[in-house]
Amino acid sequence: xxxxxxxxxxxxxxxxxxxxxxxxxxxxxxxxxGFGFPLISVPLIAIILDARSAxxxxxxxxxxxxxxxxxxxxxxxxxxxxxxxxxxxxxxxTIGGALLVASxxxxxxxxxxxxxxxxxxxxxxxxxxxxxxxxxxxYLALPMGLLGGLLGGSTSIFSPVVVAYLHTLHLVxxxxxxxxxxxxxxxxLVQVTSYARLGLYxxxxxxxxxxxxIPNLGGVQLGIRLQDRLDPVLFRRLVLAVITxxxxxxxxxGLWG
Numbered sequence: 111x112x113x114x115x116x117x118x119x120x121x122x123x124x125x126x127x128x129x130x131x132x133x134x135x136x137x138x139x140x141x142x143x144g145f146g147f148p149l150i151s152v153p154l155i156a157i158i159l160d161a162r163s164a165x166x167x168x169x170x171x172x173x174x175x176x177x178x179x180x181x182x183x184x185x186x187x188x189x190x191x192x193x194x195x196x197x198x199x200x201x202x203x204t205i206g207g208a209l210l211v212a213s214x215x216x217x218x219x220x221x222x223x224x225x226x227x228x229x230x231x232x233x234x235x236x237x238x239x240x241x242x243x244x245x246x247x248x249y250l251a252l253p254m255g256l257l258g259g260l261l262g263g264s265t266s267i268f269s270p271v272v273v274a275y276l277h278t279l280h281l282v283x284x285x286x287x288x289x290x291x292x293x294x295x296x297x298x299l300v301q302v303t304s305y306a307r308l309g310l311y312x313x314x315x316x317x318x319x320x321x322x323x324i325p326n327l328g329g330v331q332l333g334i335r336l337q338d339r340l341d342p343v344l345f346r347r348l349v350l351a352v353i354t355x356x357x358x359x360x361x362x363x364g365l366w367g
Contacts, residue, residue: 128158129318133171134325139349140175141333144287145273145294146349147175148266149230152223153356161220161360165211166310168266170319171326173298176291178330184288189281192247193289196275199255200262200293201300207263208304214264223265224360227353230267233274234350242278250275255293262297263304272297 136151148168155164211219242250254275262268272293276286305311311319 125158126318126321129155129167130322130325132158133322134329137175137178137326137329138333138336141179141330141335142337143333143349144179144290145269146353148172149227149269149353150349150356152266153227153353153360156220156223157356157359161223162211163315165219165223165264165266166305166315167318167322169298169301169305171322172266173295173302174323174326175330176294176298178327179287179334180291180295182288182334184284185292186285189285189289190292192279193251193293195248195251196255196258197293197296199252199257200259200268200272200297201255203256203259203261204263204297204300205259205304207260207265208301208308210260210264211305212308212310218364219265220360221364222261223267224357224364226261226265226267227357228361230269230273231350231354231357241280242275247279258293259297259300263301266301268294268297 132151132154136147136154139150140147151171152161152164152168155167158164159167214222254271258268258271258275261271273290276290276293281289
C-alpha cells in the first residue's frame with residue numbers, strides 16, 4: 111500500500127489515478143461481455159498497490175459493477191432452481207475465502223491471483239465444448255459453488271470456476287449473463303460482509319472504493335453500449351492478453367520477488 115503522508119502526495123495521486131483508470135477499463139469489459147472485471151483489475155491493481163489491497167478494494171468494486179448489469183434482467187425461475195445449490199455453496203465458500211485473505215501474506219495471495227488468471231486464460235483458449243449430464247448436475251452444483259466461493263472470497267476472482275460451470279450448462283446468452291451476474295452479486299455480498307466483520311476496510315481503502323464508483327458505473331454503461339459494435343473475437347483476445355501479462359507478472363513477483 112502506498113504511503114499517504116503529505117510528502118508522498120504526487121506518487122499517491124498517480125497511483126490513485128492508475129487504479130481508477132484500471133477500474134474504468136475493467137468495467138467496460140464487464141459491461142461488454144458480462145464478466146472479466148476482477149480478472150483484469152485485481153492483477154493490475156495488485157501491481158500498482160499490493161495483492162491484499164487489490165482484493166479488498168475490488169470486493170466492493172466488483173459488486174458495484176455486477177449490480178449495474180443485474181438490473182437488465184433476463185433470468186427464469188426454472189434456471190434459478192437449478193442454480194440454487196450453487197448459490198448456497200458460493201455463499202459458504204466465500205466466507206471461507208474471506209477468512210483466508212485475513213491471514214495469508216501478500217506474496218502468496220499474489221500467486222493465487224496470478225495462477226487463477228492464467229487458469230482462466232488457458233480454459234478460455236481451449237474452449238472445451240463440455241456439457242454436464244442432467245443426472246450429474248445435482249451432485250456438482252453445490253461443490254462448484256463452494257470452490258468458486260473459496261476462490262472468490264480470497265481473491266475477488268469468482269470467474270474461473272463459476273464461468274466454466276455455467277458454460278457447461280449451455281444456457282442461452284441472456285440467461286448466462288444474468289445468472290452469472292447473480293452468482294457474482296451473491297458472492298460479492300457475502301465477501302464484503304465478511305471483510306467488514308474482519309475489519310479489513312480502513313479509511314484509505316474506503317476512500318479509493320468511494321472514488322471508484324463513478325468510473326466503475328460509467329465504464330459498465332459504456333461497455334453495454336459498445337457490446338454490439340466491437341468485434342467480439344478481437345476484443346476477447348485483447349482481454350486475454352492483458353490477463354495473461356498481469357498473471358505472469360504476479361507469479362513472477364510471488365516466486366522471485
